[in-house]
Amino acid sequence: MAPVIPRSGDAAFANVERVNAELFTLTYGAIVRQLLTDLEEVEEVNKQLDQMGYNIGVRLIDEFLAKSNISRCVDFKETAEVIAKVGFKMFLGVTATVTNWDAEGTSCSLVLSENPLVGFVELPDTCHGLYYCNILCGVIRGALEMVSMKTEVTWVRDMLHGDDAYEMRVKLIKQVPEEYPYKDDE
Amino acid sequence: MVEVSLSAFAFLFSELVQYNQTQVDNIAELERRLEDAGYAVGARVLELFCHREKGNRRETRLLGILSFVHTTVWKVLFGKVADSLEKGTEHEDEYMISEKELLVNRFISIPKDMGTFNCGAFVAGIVRGVLDNAGFPSVVTAHFVPMEGQQRPRTTILIKFADEVSHMMSLLNIY
Numbered sequence: 001m002a003p004v005i006p007r008s009g010d011a012a013f014a015n016v017e018r019v020n021a022e023l024f025t026l027t028y029g030a031i032v033r034q035l036l037t038d039l040e041e042v043e044e045v046n047k048q049l050d051q052m053g054y055n056i057g058v059r060l061i062d063e064f065l066a067k068s069n070i071s072r073c074v075d076f077k078e079t080a081e082v083i084a085k086v087g088f089k090m091f092l093g094v095t096a097t098v099t100n101w102d103a104e105g106t107s108c109s110l111v112l113s114e115n116p117l118v119g120f121v122e123l124p125d126t127c128h129g130l131y132y133c134n135i136l137c138g139v140i141r142g143a144l145e146m147v148s149m150k151t152e153v154t155w156v157r158d159m160l161h162g163d164d165a166y167e168m169r170v171k172l173i174k175q176v177p178e179e180y181p182y183k184d185d186e
Numbered sequence: 187m188v189e190v191s192l193s194a195f196a197f198l199f200s201e202l203v204q205y206n207q208t209q210v211d212n213i214a215e216l217e218r219r220l221e222d223a224g225y226a227v228g229a230r231v232l233e234l235f236c237h238r239e240k241g242n243r244r245e246t247r248l249l250g251i252l253s254f255v256h257t258t259v260w261k262v263l264f265g266k267v268a269d270s271l272e273k274g275t276e277h278e279d280e281y282m283i284s285e286k287e288l289l290v291n292r293f294i295s296i297p298k299d300m301g302t303f304n305c306g307a308f309v310a311g312i313v314r315g316v317l318d319n320a321g322f323p324s325v326v327t328a329h330f331v332p333m334e335g336q337q338r339p340r341t342t343i344l345i346k347f348a349d350e351v352s353h354m355m356s357l358l359n360i361y
Contacts (some may be wrong), residue, residue, distance in 0.1 A: 014189065016191045016192065016193065017191070017193075018189035018190065018191055018192055019189060019190060019195045019264075019265065020188075020189060020191050020263060020264075020265065021188040021190045022188075022191045022234075022262070022263070023227075023263045023264070024194060024195050024198065025193070026226075026227040026230055026231065027198060027199065027202065027223075027227060028198060028225070029200050029201070029227075029230075030223040030224070030226045030227050030258055031198070031201070031205070031223065033223075034202075034205075034206075034219070034222070034223055035287075038209060039225060044261060048205070052201040052205065054203060055204070056197040056198070056201060059197065060193070063193055069188055070329055072340075080256070090191060091190065091191045091193065091194040092190050092191070093188070093190050093191070116188070116190055120230065120234075124316060128241040134200075154275075156220065171293055
């Protein structure tokens with residue numbers, strides 16, 4: 001029998017301490033603004049946001065595993081569902097829909113129902129090419145790397161650029177086999 | 187009210203601090219950059235909250251705007267009214283907002299070699315952003331204040347209004 005896996009992060013989100021989303025939104029805005037001033041090139045900003053997200057992801061996975069009651073996912077499809085329904089909910093209070101699987105089952109899209117990063121945001125023309133929410137890609141990449149999955153995560157649709165949804169593409173590059181035994185001195 | 191998890195904010199804030207650490211040579215510069223980031227938040231908070239919480243009215247009196255910061259701004263951003271708002275005892279133009287456990291300092295331990303560095307500089311920036319844009323230019327700084335019987339110090343946001351503010355207030359004879 002398949003293990004029972006929570007299909008929703010509602011309970012986890014209800015149990016964690018929470019803050020006003022506007023504080024989060026405005027703080028994120030301040031970060032992006034600082035990066036744009038410091039780095040000037042939007043390409044560099046995209047990279048830095050992804051890096052920040054990665055840093056967060058590699059730490060966030062611990063809290064996720066500790067608090068979500070998720071056991072090992074059997075395949076990448078399940079992993080994607082768990083990120084969309086439990087992960088996003090637990091930290092950001094929103095959910096995503098998993099869609100557009102490729103034939104091999106190694107890449108899919110996450111479409112966000114709501115996006116707490118973009119409140120109050122309108123991008124000026126100078127920010128053409130900026131992936132404002134690129135930090136989210138980094139978070140997913142970082143978190144998955146910690147559970148042995150190398151991925152590529154990119155934005156494909158962005159409402160800040162006039163698209164009709166927030167859609168990220170998650171592509172599994174390879175699953176790194178875990179190595180046992182771990183050596184104590186490593 | 188829409189919420190996100192506190193850890194999501196804590197992770198984000200920690201990245202803000204770490205990124206800025208890579209951009210500076212000293213603590214004062216780091217605090218200034220965090221304050222700048224906060225200022226941008228404060229400027230928007232003033233606009234948003236005056237519109238939404240105060241029916242498009244903005245405080246024009248000194249005590250009014252201070253109480254707006256201590257009560258409205260704190261409650262919306264941090265979920266509670268600030269622990270205290272006091273007038274400085276030594277200088278007429280100084281006020282202090284204190285918080286036993288400021289949200290941004292809850293998960294931060296300062297390494298010894300970083301001395302008096304206080305992440306509250308971000309919140310000081312928010313306060314300055316609100317005051318400045320409401321027409322009360324000031325210098326705002328964050329300080330740890332050790333508390334008797336408490337393991338962790340509280341954070342005091344010290345507000346020193348610019349001379350022109352005191353001058354204006356005395357001309358108008360209002361506070």
